[in-house]
Amino acid sequence: MGIRLRHLKKEDAQYMLEWMKDADITQYLDGSFEDISLDGCEKFILSSAFRISRQDFAIADEMDIYQGTVSLKNIDDEDMTAELSIVLRSCAIGSGYAIEAIRQLKRIAFSGIGLKKIFINVDRRNMRAIRFYEKIGAERIKDEGDIICLLIKNDL
Numbered sequence: 001m002g003i004r005l006r007h008l009k010k011e012d013a014q015y016m017l018e019w020m021k022d023a024d025i026t027q028y029l030d031g032s033f034e035d036i037s038l039d040g041c042e043k044f045i046l047s048s049a050f051r052i053s054r055q056d057f058a059i060a061d062e063m064d065i066y067q068g069t070v071s072l073k074n075i076d077d078e079d080m081t082a083e084l085s086i087v088l089r090s091c092a093i094g095s096g097y098a099i100e101a102i103r104q105l106k107r108i109a110f111s112g113i114g115l116k117k118i119f120i121n122v123d124r125r126n127m128r129a130i131r132f133y134e135k136i137g138a139e140r141i142k143d144e145g146d147i148i149c150l151l152i153k154n155d156l
Contacts, residue, residue: 002061002062003059003060003061003062003067003097003100003101003104004060004104005057005058005059005060005070005101005104005105005108006057006058006060006064007048007049007057007058008045008048008056008057008058008066008069009045009058010042010045010046011066012041012045012058012066013038013041013042013045014038014041015065015066015067015089016041016044016045016066016069017036017037017038017041018089018090019068019087019088019089019090020033020036020041021033021036022089022090024090025087025088025089025090028122028123028125028126028129029087029123052075053073053074053075053076054071054072054073054074054075055071055072055075055108056069056070056071057069057070057071057101057105057108059086059088059092059097059098059101061092061097066089067088067089067091067092067095067097068086068087068088068089068092068097068098068101069085069086069087070084070085070086070098070101070102070105071084071085071086072084072105072108072109072113072115072118073085075113075115079116079117080113080114080115080116080117081115081116081117081118081119082109082113082115082117082118082119083118083119083120083121084102084105084118084119084120084152085120086098086101086102098132099136102136102152106118106152106154106155106156107156110154110156111156115154116154117151117152117153117154118151118152119141119149119150119151119152120133120138120149120150120151120152121147121148121149122147122148122149122150123146123147123148124143124145124146124147124148125146130148130150133150133152134150136152137152137153137155138150138151138152139151139153
């Protein structure tokens with residue numbers, strides 16, 4: 001399985017919109033995706049190159065087809081921390097793409113940017129995501145209200 005992380009491009013918008021319109025994918029995500037249009041996806045992609053406290057990457061398969069997005073959000077230059085988010089198209093779930101994307105993102109975050117910690121905030125009802133993050137070594141550090149916070153350690 002050969003995936004790579006790359007910058008988002010306009011051609012990804014149709015595939016991004018696919019997961020945004022999939023209620024099984026978005027049910028535990030922050031925000032409302034119901035009113036998002038293809039134009040809205042394209043605007044998000046174009047603006048992603050200019051964000052300072054956030055880095056978004058396309059998860060592209062061996063044919064360079066967009067399979068999902070993995071992001072570092074809320075990058076804190078003082079504490080050298082960020083929050084990870086990842087979302088895949090339904091056809092990519094269970095493919096191993098998420099594990100490889102996070103492995104590559106950890107290299108960017110810890111070795112490239114110099115982050116010290118990466119946090120993940122997960123809706124407590126999203127048991128599939130929680131099990132996945134714990135399987136890849138994320139540690140629960142806070143369990144309050146509707147959100148479970150996990151920590152990804154630098155094991156590079």
